[in-house]
Amino acid sequence: MTKFVLTGSDGNLGRIAADFALEILKPEDQLVLTSYNLKLIPEDVVAGWRAKGAEVVEATYDDVESMKKAFEGAEAVGFISTWLFGDGRRNQARNVCAAAKAVGVKRVCYTSFVGAGCETDVEEEIPFLPRDHHFVEKTVKESGLQYNIQRNWLYMDNIPTLFAPSWKFCGDKWLSNSHGVPGAYVAREDCGRVFAALILGRGEPNTVYDVTGPEVVQQKDLMEWMCQQTGYKCEYVDMPDEELTKWWLDRGLPTDMATGDFSQLPMKLCIGDAICCGEMLGNGAMNSVSDTVEKLTGRKPARYQDYLLKYKDIFPKPE
Structure with a gap:
């Protein structure tokens, strides 16, 4: 019997990973799912996991002892990055690696982000979002543990859930700074399944995997395409980084996620x-574009034209 641990199973990505891990887990193996607060997971979801043989326990990245207890006897541990920025996220990574090493875990898996593999260690030269991930990747690689790291490209889910709600606020415009460069947006569900596959050993040891969608596409x-689904009219407006930053700051977009007031704003970013x-x-x-999704899960990566339809009810609509 081989024991695997997935932490952060209460989150969006974690639940997807948990479901797929149980789908592909060998009958003789053991899966432990952790959450920092089991009350955050619907009771029927927890019951379903337990009915399929998973052990579901509380453990938090800020409590090494709780993790050591959950990790005891595990071959591999997967940890999902949290919404924290800066020292909070970095300390959590140190704690996970310390707990894993203390109880003899062989391998850790981490959900990183596109751009985290940049060569520089000068923080100011690393873009904001991959900055912490760059540090965590180094922490994992220097821990002495075997590792698998998946660098997720931006979720296509974020467009209808985070950005589209701002379009009416901006005068029926999507104000952006992508400068017309396309990107291979990936479905969060694909990222979750890849993570489960890596935890259960489908990847090569000490390997970093880029997790992308099937094609590059421009935001415009x-x-x-979203507007075609509802008849909404929207204009795409590209802006320099500095100009877009000033535009949002002038309208009160917070600089800090943890303490900011988003009550009068269309998106929580x-x-x-x-x-x-x-x-x-x-x-x-x-x-x-990479072949990671199909290679590790056996499924082709989702196309935005199919995947995003599940969010159609929240697409912007004409008045």
């Missing part, structure tokens, strides 16, 4: 997050 084309999403397209970081 995505916007126009701090300024660094919002600007960097366009930057990762504009700098060409997402302008490539």
